Amino acid sequence: MSRRPLESLLLAAGLMAATPSWPQAAAPNLAPQAAPDSDLSLADLLRQSLPDAGRRAEVSTASRFAQRADQAPTVTYVLTDEDIRSHGMRNLADVLNALPGLFTTYNGSFSFIAARGLGRPADFNARLLLLIDGMRANENIYDAALVDEFQIDVELIERVEFAPGPGSALYGNNAFFGVINVITKRADKLGGAQVRASAGSDRVGKLLASYGRRLDEGGEWWLALSASDQNRIRLPVESLPGEREALLDRNSERFKRLVAAWSRGGWHLRAGLTDRLRLLPFAVSHAQPRDFGTQVQQSRLSFASLRYQGELGPDWDWELHLSTQRSLYHSDTPTPLEYQLGDYRARALGRWHDAELLLGTQRWTGQRWIAGLALHHDRLQELSYGLRDHELDQLSYGKNRNAALFLQDEIRLGERQQLVLGWRYDHSEYFGHRANPRLAWNWRPDDNSSLKLQHGSAFRNANLFEFDTNNSLGAGLPRSERIRTTELAWDQSLGDGLRYSASVYRSRMLDLITPGAEIPDYQNAGPTHAKGLELGLDKQWQGGTRLNLALSLQHTHDEQDRELSNSPTRLLKARLSLPLAPGWQLGWQMLAMSRRETSVGPLAGHVIHHLNLGWELDAATQLGIGLYNATDTRFFDRTDPFGPPLQQERRTLRIQLTRRFP
Numbered sequence: 131m132s133r134r135p136l137e138s139l140l141l142a143a144g145l146m147a148a149t150p151s152w153p154q155a156a157a158p159n160l161a162p163q164a165a166p167d168s169d170l171s172l173a174d175l176l177r178q179s180l181p182d183a184g185r186r187a188e189v190s191t192a193s194r195f196a197q198r199a200d201q202a203p204t205v206t207y208v209l210t211d212e213d214i215r216s217h218g219m220r221n222l223a224d225v226l227n228a229l230p231g232l233f234t235t236y237n238g239s240f241s242f243i244a245a246r247g248l249g250r251p252a253d254f255n256a257r258l259l260l261l262i263d264g265m266r267a268n269e270n271i272y273d274a275a276l277v278d279e280f281q282i283d284v285e286l287i288e289r290v291e292f293a294p295g296p297g298s299a300l301y302g303n304n305a306f307f308g309v310i311n312v313i314t315k316r317a318d319k320l321g322g323a324q325v326r327a328s329a330g331s332d333r334v335g336k337l338l339a340s341y342g343r344r345l346d347e348g349g350e351w352w353l354a355l356s357a358s359d360q361n362r363i364r365l366p367v368e369s370l371p372g373e374r375e376a377l378l379d380r381n382s383e384r385f386k387r388l389v390a391a392w393s394r395g396g397w398h399l400r401a402g403l404t405d406r407l408r409l410l411p412f413a414v415s416h417a418q419p420r421d422f423g424t425q426v427q428q429s430r431l432s433f434a435s436l437r438y439q440g441e442l443g444p445d446w447d448w449e450l451h452l453s454t455q456r457s458l459y460h461s462d463t464p465t466p467l468e469y470q471l472g473d474y475r476a477r478a479l480g481r482w483h484d485a486e487l488l489l490g491t492q493r494w495t496g497q498r499w500i501a502g503l504a505l506h507h508d509r510l511q512e513l514s515y516g517l518r519d520h521e522l523d524q525l526s527y528g529k530n531r532n533a534a535l536f537l538q539d540e541i542r543l544g545e546r547q548q549l550v551l552g553w554r555y556d557h558s559e560y561f562g563h564r565a566n567p568r569l570a571w572n573w574r575p576d577d578n579s580s581l582k583l584q585h586g587s588a589f590r591n592a593n594l595f596e597f598d599t600n601n602s603l604g605a606g607l608p609r610s611e612r613i614r615t616t617e618l619a620w621d622q623s624l625g626d627g628l629r630y631s632a633s634v635y636r637s638r639m640l641d642l643i644t645p646g647a648e649i650p651d652y653q654n655a656g657p658t659h660a661k662g663l664e665l666g667l668d669k670q671w672q673g674g675t676r677l678n679l680a681l682s683l684q685h686t687h688d689e690q691d692r693e694l695s696n697s698p699t700r701l702l703k704a705r706l707s708l709p710l711a712p713g714w715q716l717g718w719q720m721l722a723m724s725r726r727e728t729s730v731g732p733l734a735g736h737v738i739h740h741l742n743l744g745w746e747l748d749a750a751t752q753l754g755i756g757l758y759n760a761t762d763t764r765f766f767d768r769t770d771p772f773g774p775p776l777q778q779e780r781r782t783l784r785i786q787l788t789r790r791f792p
Contacts, residue, residue, distance in 0.1 A: 191261075191291040191311040193538070193550070194300055194500060195490060200580045203540075203550040203570035205619050205633055205664075207292045211315065214284055216707045217717040218742030218756035220784065222280040226310070227721055229292045230664050230680040233701060234277060237769035237776060238366055239408050239427055241277035245307035246294065246635075247660050247686035247697045250644065250771075257306035257590055257611075259297065263314055263400055265435040268304055269457040270480040270508045273593040275310070279429045281402045283356050283387060285326055285338055288315045295635065296588030296615050299552040299568035302504065302534050306588045306613055314391060314400065317342040317350035328754075328786035332779075334360040336385075349394030358385040366776035372419055380411035380424045401434040414464050423464030426473075430458045445493040451486040462518050475518040478595075481510040496542040506532040511594045526598035532558045538568070548572040552586075561591045561610055578623040585616045592643055596652040605651040612640045627670035636661045645771065658694070660686040674709045693727050696768070698735070700724035717742040728768045733775060736765035754786040 192202040199206060207229050219225050223234045223241050234241045235249070243255045260267045260275035262282060268275050290312050297305030320342035328336045335358065342352030361382040369377050389402040408427040415421040435453040442448055457480045462473040483506075490500045511528035536554035543549055552568035568586040575581070590611040597607055617635035624630070641654040662684035669677045682701040686694045693699075702722040709715050719740040726733045742756040759781045766775035 189291055190264075191293040191309050193540070194264075194488065194502070195498075200574060200621065201548065201572060203548070203572055204293055204295055204582065204584050204617070207294070208289055210289045211287060211319070213705070213707075214287060215754075216715055216742065216744060217705060217719050217740065218744075218754055218758075218784070218786070219284055220756075220758075221284060222277050222282075222312075225284065225287075225290055226277070228703060228705065228719065229290070230666065230703065231294055231662075231682045231684070231701065232292070233698075233721075233723065235696070235767035235769050236778065237767075237773075238363075239278070239410065240769075242769055243275065243277065244696060246637075246662055246682075247684035247699075248307065248639075248658075248694060249697070250695045254593075254595075256304055256593060259301050259303075259305040259309045261309065261311040262433070263398070263435065264311065264437070264451060265400070265433070265453045266301075266484055266506075267433070267455075269431075269455075270482045270511055271457070271459075271478040271513065271593065272595045273304055273590070275304075276429075276431070279404055279406050279431055280312075281387065281404045281431055281433060282312055282314060282389060283338055283354065286314050286320070286340070286354055286389060288313045288319065295584060295617055296566070296586045296613050298556075298564070298566040298588035299554045299586055300536060300538070302506075302532070302554060302556050302564075302566075303558075303589065303591055306590045306611065314389075315352075316393070317344050317352050320352045320354070323791040324788065325791075326786060326788045328784055330782055330784035332360065332364065332782045332784075333362055334358060334784070345394070347394070349392070351390070351392040353390045354388070356385070356387045359383075364780065366778075367774055370420075373422075376422050377411045380409060380422060382409045383407065396439040398437045398439075399435070402432065404429070404431040406430075412464055414466050425464065426462040428458075428460055430456075432456045442489075446489070446491045448490070449486075449488040451484070451488075453484045454482075456481045473518040475516060475522060477512075477514050477522060479510060479512040479514075480508070483507045483509060498540040500538045502534075502536045504532075504534040504536070506530075506534075513594060513598050526594060526601065528560075528594050528597075530558060530560050532556060546574045546576075556589075558591065564589050564610070578625075580621045582619040582621075583617070584619075585614075587612065587614045589613075590643070592652065596643060600651045603649065603651045605649075605653075608643045608652050609641045609654050611642050611654075614638050627672075629668040631666050633664040634662070635664075656689050658686065658688055660684065674707070676705075676707045678705045679703070695728050695771070696726055696733075698724045698726045700735075713746040715744040717744070729771050730768070733766055733768060736763055737761075738763050738765065750790040750792075752788040754784075754788075756784040756786070758782040758784070 188196040189199050189202055189206045189208060190196045192204045192206050209225055209228060214225065219228065226232045226234055226243060231246050233244050242249060242253060243258055245258055254272040255275040256273035258275050290310065292308060292310050294308040297309045301309055320340050321344065323341045326338040336356065338354060338356035340352060340354035344350045362378040363381040363383065365377055384407045386405040392399040406429040410425040410427065411422045412425040413420050414423045433453065433455040437449065437451045439449045460475055460477040462475050464473055485505045486502060488500060488502045490498065492498050508528065508530040512524065513526040514522040514524045516522035534554055534556040538550065538552040541549045550570040555563065555565050557563045566587045566589065570582065570584040573581045592608045600607060615635055615637040617633060619631065619633035621631040622629065637660040639658040642658055643652050644655045646653045662682060664682050666680040680703045683699065685699055686697045704720040706718040707715065720737065722737040724735045739760045740758045741760050742754060745753045747753060759779055762781035765778050767778055768775050
């Protein structure tokens with residue numbers, strides 16, 4: 131590891147002295163009714179200091195119903211729309227990189243997420259479950275949590291909740307390392323017409339227009355449309371002399387998104403369309419000078435989600451959630467000139483439906499029960515290949531159904547202790563049955579502290595791509611992955627706007643699905659172990675200045691104690707929000723990562739800084755100026771097990787203007 135990253139890590143760790151905090155949540159979400167003692171008015175929240183407000187704000191991902199953050203059975207990290215705005219976060223990757231224990235790597239077309247020390251190259255984010263307002267958003271070919279094609283613009287996000295640790299006792303497949311729930315804004319944040327335009331030194335231009343309205347009869351709706359364009363994208367590897375211009379001319383990206391929302395009474399409807407077109411240079415001859423064609427990658431996603439929440443009496447509530455989604459990805463790669471056959475197409479097409487019915491009750495004193503029935507139907511799973519202008523050869527086709535029953539009982543053990551018992555049973559046509567229990571204990575010695583203990587398990591089934599790869603090589607289907615984790619977390623408010631926290635965990639993983647070393651099929655690895663410590667500190671000063679620090683110490687290794695690929699042992703993240711003159715605010719963000727081992731050599735550690743200056747010209751106009759990787763640090767990621775290191779984002783300037791219209 132280079133000297134600068136090490137010195138920065140040690141300096142910041144010394145400043146932390148104690149330990150971390152969970153970032154703060156804001157407005158309540160759309161989950162079922164919270165426990166009675168968690169009901170706080172907006173005025174109550176505003177009167178509290180921000181760290182205390184974070185302890186008492188409502189979160190729902192950890193339990194599937196709204197409750198105070200300090201009463202949730204597990205740690206929940208939260209980033210709010212204010213965090214996103216004040217630090218100029220541009221996309222979901224920026225948001226994830228600000229959350230403790232997570233980091234992303236980018237290969238030019240796909241962003242990979244690493245969690246708690248496991249993020250080996252070529253994984254497709256199948257070990258994290260991504261939700262949009264509670265709707266399962268992982269697609270059904272690679273089970274991928276899509277970052278670059280994510281259906282929601284960051285300007286439409288109310289908050290992001292990340293509940294780390296195994297979540298299969300509530301959510302089933304893919305909730306292996308945790309659950310990320312993206313909660314969209316309501317019409318009170320998107321009322322009237324708004325236009326946001328941004329441009330960057332990296333040749334990215336984006337325009338977003340939205341309109342929202344509250345209805346006299348109590349309902350609301352909003353609509354948002356965005357488009358972005360980037361051309362001559364910087365090359366992640368050095369080019370040969372004379373080839374640079376040809377490569378840059380074929381390196382571009384275009385996005386289109388449309389999202390709509392409607393709510394009335396207990397009904398909530400969300401729908402959206404996303405279209406991403408990525409153009410990449412591709413060599414069609416190897417003679418010097420080389421000739422280049424253009425590889426075309428296109429992703430199209432659509433979703434519709436309907437949820438109803440109601441009451442069956444004073445002690446009973448229920449929720450019905452229906453959703454349908456479609457994903458289409460295809461890439462057209464030009465064949466070498468000597469063959470002159472045309473473009474070779476690879477296509478992945480998926481359609482799937484989800485239905486969930488939840489029933490909750492507090493009928494029995496000191497207990498809160500929830501019971502749920504979840505049905506998942508992979509109506510279509512299709513991988514096909516062949517020449518674009520000919521009939522494609524279908525290599526893999528599937529349909530799968532999964533049914534699940536889950537139960538959870540939250541038992542109050544006196545005024546300040548809670549015991550949570552949970553269990554979920556999943557049955558899949560392809561993979562048989564899985565049972566995952568959960569045990570959590572929460573003790574609040576006083577109003578300013580809490581101690582949480584959790585033990586749970588999770589699983590991940592092989593996806594269609596892994597099945598197709600093995601089938602083409604005559605190999606069998608890999609066994610499902612399993613994980614068991616025990617975690618202990620402490621949270622403490624000290625007064626004067628100071629809050630700290632610490633979380634220690636230990637995990638044992640079995641049968642991780644991984645590419646073979648010699649034959650490129652997917653195999654089950656031996657037992658893998660992970661242990662870690664997450665520390666954080668949150669400080670709020672009079673006048674609105676806020677500092678958040680989070681340090682993740684983690685070690686992931688196999689049975690021979692060999693460190694896994696792309697597994698840094700230290701991650702340090704810092705955020706500072708500093709009000710300046712009236713209407714002005716400065717945001718600083720720092721991301722530091724220690725040295726990582728890969729299959730073909732180590733990657734040096736690095737430290738990068740982002741700066742964002744916000745100026746509220748008037749009540750209707752805001753200007754943001756962001757400087758990303760402000761020190762122009764050169765750092766690299768290796769996203770393919772045997773590929774070259776790819777240079778990541780250099781210093782970039784972005785300007786964004788927002789205008790509201792009555």
